[in-house]
Amino acid sequence: MWRWFHEWGSPRYFYARSGRLLPYLAGLTLLLIPTGIVWGLLYAPADYQQGHSYRIMYVHVPAAILAQSSYAMMAAAGMVSLIWRLKLADAAMQTAAPIGAWVTAIALITGALWGKPMWGTYWVWDARLTSTLILLFLFAGVLALRQAAGPSQSGGRAAAVLAVVGLINLPIIKFSVDWWFTLHQPASFSVTEKPAMPIEMWAPLLAMVIGVYGWFFWVWLLRLRQEIREREVRSEWIRQRYQNEF
Amino acid sequence: MSFESWGDFVAMGGYAAYVFGAYGLTVAVGVGLVAQVWVRKRRWEQDLRVQLRAQEKQP
Amino acid sequence: MKFGPMKAHRRTILVQIALLVALAGLALTFVLQALDSNINLFFSPIQVVAGEAPHGERIRVGGMVEEGSIERSDRSLQVEFDVTDMAGSTFRVRYTGILPDLFRAGQGVVATGVLTEDRLFEAEEILAKHDEKYMPPEVALALEAGGKAAGDGS
Structure with a gap:
């Protein structure tokens, strides 16, 4: 286990091995997302109360789920970089932040586009919406602190601490709809209960959720590999890789 | 299909702007983030190529 | 860089982080309790x-x-x-x-x-x-016909 950790923690080893994953992640994304979009937009039945507007759910819900789990992954990378001073973990945290910020922004904007016709407003300062906005600020804060620190790895520590402390926001987002009176409805899915919708409605959603995870890992890996290339540009192994190519 | 015609689909039950706006934005960001890394990689490779050539000329 | 069963200084960092998160969580809990009616x-x-x-x-x-x-x-x-x-x-x-x-x-x-x-x-x-329930219109009609209100239970 420690040997495995040691090997994968080296940028060179990671770079050499991780490239093989790219086609699978790209394939998963390009297969599931178009399927989910066509299925959700065209074939899933309309909702008895919301009509066709509920189709926004097929982009909103995956974005909201991914926003929270990508934050957890970014914070985990930050934690590893704090404890083991691993360059790769620092790079992973830095590259996850902008993707997570965009995903959170999409969750907020698609939610607003759903809220306007259904609730009657784009935005309301209820606990769910506000805590999700804070998630966006946390992503932006981690990104800004990390960028300000420059390429040195020690500079990333403040950003990593913020990322880890910001984890507290995740249970608040999750339980906000149960703890307080909010405009946002409670969750339609839970581990213990049946989904509050029939299979022909949640199946395309499942395709989208798996698809956006595939997309996230794909983009994250692409960015991380580019970050490694840029950070390691002076090292022999990366120059040799490219010397043969050019 | 849960729509009678393409016209119905485009109208989206009156919610076309919201629904297609949400999907359009999501797809644009999804494609945009992939494209952004790709462009960054191409630029970086070009810079490196120039550097490596310069090195070869003066050993 | 050396890895192995966690070294003392790494464990110290882990404990420090855990303490920091716990403290921040505690502080936030108090703040949220105090603000409850505003939230x-x-x-x-x-x-x-x-x-x-x-x-x-x-x-x-x-x-x-x-x-x-x-x-x-x-x-x-x-x-x-x-x-x-x-x-x-x-x-x-x-x-x-x-x-x-x-x-x-x-x-x-x-x-x-x-x-x-x-x-x-x-x-x-x-x-x-709106509640967390989603249903195709036909299902809602069938439920209503069966005597159970469509939006029941929330």
């Missing part, structure tokens, strides 16, 4: 009925629109309806304007406005709250 988006019917919701101030109230209580004016956009918590607490809301698409009897609603007299709320904005 709640609206006053519930029981709070309105019990007089906990302030009068004459701009506030938000929320609850379910009582079935059969909606009265629309013939000449204007004015509408009146009862908001209930389905547990015996009910107050009346008066509103003039366009209602959101999801507004209907049996659905949740959040109104912004002023509580004028006991149990009459003059609303200037009505927001519809």
